[in-house]
Amino acid sequence: MAPYDPSDFPPFAVTVDLVVLTVRHNGLRALLVRRGEAPYQGQWALPGGFVRPGEDLAAAAGRELEEETGLCAHDGECESGSGEARHGAHLEQLATYGDPGRDPRMRVVSVAHLALAPDLPSPTAGGDASGARWAPVERLLGEEGGGRDDEQLLPLAFDHARILSDGIERARSKIEYSSLATAFCPAEFTVGELRRVYEAVWGVVLDPRNFHRKVTGTPGFLVPTGGTTTRQGGRPAQLFRAGGATLLNPPMLRPEM
Amino acid sequence: MAPYDPSDFPPFAVTVDLVVLTVRHNGLRALLVRRGEAPYQGQWALPGGFVRPGEDLAAAAGRELEEETGLCAHDGECESGSGEARHGAHLEQLATYGDPGRDPRMRVVSVAHLALAPDLPSPTAGGDASGARWAPVERLLGEEGGGRDDEQLLPLAFDHARILSDGIERARSKIEYSSLATAFCPAEFTVGELRRVYEAVWGVVLDPRNFHRKVTGTPGFLVPTGGTTTRQGGRPAQLFRAGGATLLNPPMLRPEM
DNA sequence: CCAAAAGTGTTTGCGCTACACCCATGC
DNA sequence: GCATGGGTGTAGCGCAAACACTTTTGG
Numbered sequence: 311m312a313p314y315d316p317s318d319f320p321p322f323a324v325t326v327d328l329v330v331l332t333v334r335h336n337g338l339r340a341l342l343v344r345r346g347e348a349p350y351q352g353q354w355a356l357p358g359g360f361v362r363p364g365e366d367l368a369a370a371a372g373r374e375l376e377e378e379t380g381l382c383a384h385d386g387e388c389e390s391g392s393g394e395a396r397h398g399a400h401l402e403q404l405a406t407y408g409d410p411g412r413d414p415r416m417r418v419v420s421v422a423h424l425a426l427a428p429d430l431p432s433p434t435a436g437g438d439a440s441g442a443r444w445a446p447v448e449r450l451l452g453e454e455g456g457g458r459d460d461e462q463l464l465p466l467a468f469d470h471a472r473i474l475s476d477g478i479e480r481a482r483s484k485i486e487y488s489s490l491a492t493a494f495c496p497a498e499f500t501v502g503e504l505r506r507v508y509e510a511v512w513g514v515v516l517d518p519r520n521f522h523r524k525v526t527g528t529p530g531f532l533v534p535t536g537g538t539t540t541r542q543g544g545r546p547a548q549l550f551r552a553g554g555a556t557l558l559n560p561p562m563l564r565p566e567m
Numbered sequence: 568m569a570p571y572d573p574s575d576f577p578p579f580a581v582t583v584d585l586v587v588l589t590v591r592h593n594g595l596r597a598l599l600v601r602r603g604e605a606p607y608q609g610q611w612a613l614p615g616g617f618v619r620p621g622e623d624l625a626a627a628a629g630r631e632l633e634e635e636t637g638l639c640a641h642d643g644e645c646e647s648g649s650g651e652a653r654h655g656a657h658l659e660q661l662a663t664y665g666d667p668g669r670d671p672r673m674r675v676v677s678v679a680h681l682a683l684a685p686d687l688p689s690p691t692a693g694g695d696a697s698g699a700r701w702a703p704v705e706r707l708l709g710e711e712g713g714g715r716d717d718e719q720l721l722p723l724a725f726d727h728a729r730i731l732s733d734g735i736e737r738a739r740s741k742i743e744y745s746s747l748a749t750a751f752c753p754a755e756f757t758v759g760e761l762r763r764v765y766e767a768v769w770g771v772v773l774d775p776r777n778f779h780r781k782v783t784g785t786p787g788f789l790v791p792t793g794g795t796t797t798r799q800g801g802r803p804a805q806l807f808r809a810g811g812a813t814l815l816n817p818p819m820l821r822p823e824m
Numbered sequence: 825c826c827a828a829a830a831g832t833g834t835t836t837g838c839g840c841t842a843c844a845c846c847c848a849t850g851c
Numbered sequence: 852g853c854a855t856g857g858g859t860g861t862a863g864c865g866c867a868a869a870c871a872c873t874t875t876t877g878g
Contacts (some may be wrong), residue, residue, distance in 0.1 A: 320620045321578035324665070324676050363577045363674065367665040406663040406678050408581070408624040417620065419581050419676065421663050502829070520868065522831070544829025545875040563867075759856070777841065779858065801856025802848040820840075 322408075323418045326371045327358035327470065329404060329477030330379065330425040333494045333510045337446050340474055341378065342466070344441035349414050350467035354445070356474065358420065371401060371423040378442065381427055399427040400493035404477050412469050424477045426493035447478055453513075482511055487561040489531050492552035498535055500547035501525060514565050524562065530555025579665075580675045583628045584615035584727065586661060586734030587636065587682040590751045590767045594703050597731055598635065599723070601698035606671055607724030611702070613731065615677065628658060628680040635699065638684055656684040657750035661734050669726050681734045683750035704735055710770075739768055744818040746788050749809035755792055757804035758782060771822050781819065787812025 330341035342354040357378045361370040372383040383401035401423060408419035447453070449464050450471065466474065485491040485508065492499070494507045505521045508514075525531055530553040538546040587598035599611040614635045618627040629640040640658035658680055665676035704710070706721050707728065723731065742748040742765065749756070751764045762778045765771075782788055787810040795803040 319580040319617055319673075322581045322618075322676075323576040324579045324581070360576055361579070361665070361676075364667050366667065367663065367676070403662055405660055406624065408618070408678065410621050410623065416576075419579075419618075419624070419678075421665065421676070500830085517868075517870090518830080519832075519870085524867085540829090540876060542829065543877070544827085545831075547830055560866080757857085774842075775857080776843085776859075781840090797849060797856090799856065800850070801854085802858080804857055817839080 323416055324361045325358050325418055325420045326374055327356045327420045327422045328374055328425055329474055331481055332427045332429055333507050334429045334444055336510050338510050339444040339446050342443055342445050345467055353467045354464055355467035356470045367421050375425050399425050401425045407469055422473045424480055428494055428496050451475055486564055487558055489555055498549045502542055512564055528558055580673055581618045582615055582675055582677045583631055584613045584677045584679045584730055585631055585682055586731055588738055589684045589686055590764050591686045591701055593767050595767050596701040596703055599700055599702050602724055610724045611721055612724035613727045624678050632682050656682050658682045664726055679730045681737055685753050708732055743821055744815055746812055755806040769821055785815055
């Protein structure tokens, strides 16, 4: 190999791309922005942008997330520190994509991050995108059982379909063995609401009795607040907050794969 | 955010760093190279180098791995394609480290990869490093129960201790639910040899009877070759190759954590 | 009074654990 | 023949799956 010469290395552009997921209307959805410029002008893409010269990768991801959603990241391996813009979201590094040619203009290495957010009241305010939406993931991945057949797939710019697919797969497997599903819920939530998160992310139906026993029996997963709510109708349900536990032992079991 | 201008972006150096693990003398070991230049001259570091202008990230990692060990990578998400230099090893992307200041000379973003290799006959031939060694991981992480107390910790250059720690953690958790432990074994191996891999990586003792039943009962994990060996002494043991299965269901269970 | 969701108990079965014993080789 | 590791059978137990019923609200 050539000797290590600081003044002579191939220059790269480094960006962060964000897979932001939420659960809305009993379905898993991803945040997309419409591209205003070539290439892929007018097509949908993941939010993202350049990493700034003095900026940590996690900080760049947190900044982009707040610009797009108003959410302030916490948790994961990213600790951007201060400033609670809104209720927190989970943010973690996903993977890095650097194929030559993934961006036709130049050599770009993108460090993708995964964010999990609760259902936001406002669709998508602020941000630099000329348009933004929460798209159901079935319309992006071409999975089975996701809505009607006449809904066609939304093509994504660059290699973003691949990145999104990896992010969804990470989320689906990670809620098995961690308490991450609570990141999709508001600060206080019911067992039933948490169950509907699992059902939406996995695309399955779970037994309410066994689910209730499982989550309330796992130490540190849920902490009762003492309050109740009837916002889902029916009998009042206990409210919980997310407990301190991050790793679930034993894990939640996803039915027959 | 500033408009997207291809000719005006902050330039970064992009490197790959390698966490190469093997099992040797009943212990988990990592490949280290001695640095020939400042900074951290003379200290031990993970092998790695710059990504070349037209080169994929996985290809860069595979190239570095072959330069350092003579191994040809396969499997994982990295498919560097052709050229079987020696028996294959597992290679996958680990994580990306890009703190400003992690390299005092310039802004470097390093895409770390994890490689799992069988015990190599020759210590470490070839490569560009002035020195190389397989270091027991206990001497690098300061864990309990790893050898005598008078052995002191080896400090690593840059943030490589963190990267190594992340790589080891990935390997430890991934052999639970995948057939990856076979990547530490030669092409043909016995159930006992595979068990010693698990014992070395996890630092535990497993019940030979239950282990045997578990791995032979998991469809697609092991394929008998028909041959036997007595290289471990005692009664001849059946030889196996790794089967096609990558995900183990149900997973191997790591004793009391 | 009806619908809708919450919450609880029980049975059944599978898989993991823990244990003792015989087998086939090298020295 | 003895040491060494390989391979098998079994009993117990804990967890998860499957299932029915009561409770408490809103309309």
